[in-house]
Amino acid sequence: MPPPVFRFAPSPNGFLHLGHAYSALLNFESARRSDGRFLLRIEDIDTTRCRPDYEAAIYEDLGWLGIAWETPVRRQSEHLADYRAVLDRLSALGLLYPSFESRAEIARLVAERETRGAWPRDPDGAPLYPGTAKSLSIGERERLLRSGDPYALRLDMAAAIRVAGDLTWTERGLGPDGETGEVTAQPATWGDVILARKETPTSYHLSVAIDDALQGVTDVVRGQDLFWSTSVHRLLQKILDLPQPVYRHHDLVRDDAGAKLAKSSRATGLRELRVAGTTPDDIRRRIGLP
Ligand code: GLU
Numbered sequence: 001m002p003p004p005v006f007r008f009a010p011s012p013n014g015f016l017h018l019g020h021a022y023s024a025l026l027n028f029e030s031a032r033r034s035d036g037r038f039l040l041r042i043e044d045i046d047t048t049r050c051r052p053d054y055e056a057a058i059y060e061d062l063g064w065l066g067i068a069w070e071t072p073v074r075r076q077s078e079h080l081a082d083y084r085a086v087l088d089r090l091s092a093l094g095l096l097y098p099s100f101e102s103r104a105e106i107a108r109l110v111a112e113r114e115t116r117g118a119w120p121r122d123p124d125g126a127p128l129y130p131g132t133a134k135s136l137s138i139g140e141r142e143r144l145l146r147s148g149d150p151y152a153l154r155l156d157m158a159a160a161i162r163v164a165g166d167l168t169w170t171e172r173g174l175g176p177d178g179e180t181g182e183v184t185a186q187p188a189t190w191g192d193v194i195l196a197r198k199e200t201p202t203s204y205h206l207s208v209a210i211d212d213a214l215q216g217v218t219d220v221v222r223g224q225d226l227f228w229s230t231s232v233h234r235l236l237q238k239i240l241d242l243p244q245p246v247y248r249h250h251d252l253v254r255d256d257a258g259a260k261l262a263k264s265s266r267a268t269g270l271r272e273l274r275v276a277g278t279t280p281d282d283i284r285r286r287i288g289l290p
Helices: 018-033 052-064 076-092 103-114 138-146 157-164 204-214 229-240 270-275 280-286
Strands: 005-008 037-042 096-099 152-155 168-171 181-184 194-197 219-223 246-250
Touching: 005 018, 005 219, 018 037, 018 052, 018 219, 018 246, 018 270, 018 280, 037 052, 037 076, 052 270, 076 096, 076 152, 076 194, 076 204, 076 229, 096 138, 157 229, 168 229, 194 204, 204 229, 270 280
Parallel strands: 005 037, 168 246, 219 246
Antiparallel strands: 096 152, 152 194, 168 181
């Protein structure tokens, strides 16, 4: 049996906090206990928010916690060609379409629909894309593409579900409502998700699904806030014929008021805690690890 493969996949768009320490340590120690491999992956596709100093801090903070990872580290920004190739496959299957609306326009379209009753929201609470660009005529779509305006490539969710059929995943942790075991994927709840933008040929969903497969990840251990994203990842895995890892979504570390931690909060940032004299053992105690 090949060894299990775990990964911690932070985005360098802020400094790591106690929640990241928890997730990284769970992965690292699960790998060690099972004679498995532990990978670190830098999810730096959002060039407007990711910064080299945040990336350097990730290596420093994880090293301070006593975590060691295999090298070279996969940095998503260096692999845009991989994502582009998969987009071409999805496009050849007729599962993508360009949408040209700005965020403000989408908000207006949604508000218009909401005058006629509640408009559905995705599991993160964002309104579903109303699908307006799907019904553009071929001529109009060509004209907009030629105009050089920015656009997003969206997954035609209904078509993708027709291709993939019903899906489940194996959950060894817990969903927000206690879901565990064989969980039924519900990709339709996300609507026509963005898989790429004109300037960035990938998205969180696409690059995670591709990278977990390319890196042979067998066990995805991550925060419960990403539980329902797994629906989209399973859908892409099925359509692209990628292997399916098992999932363990863990509870989130919260602040004293019970709120989810933010990368901007100084009280729970690993660097701030270190400077204030906190030790790695203190961190473990604070996040409830033995
Ligand atoms: N890069 C994502 C984040 O920082 C995590 C991705 C994942 O674990 O699937 O929230």
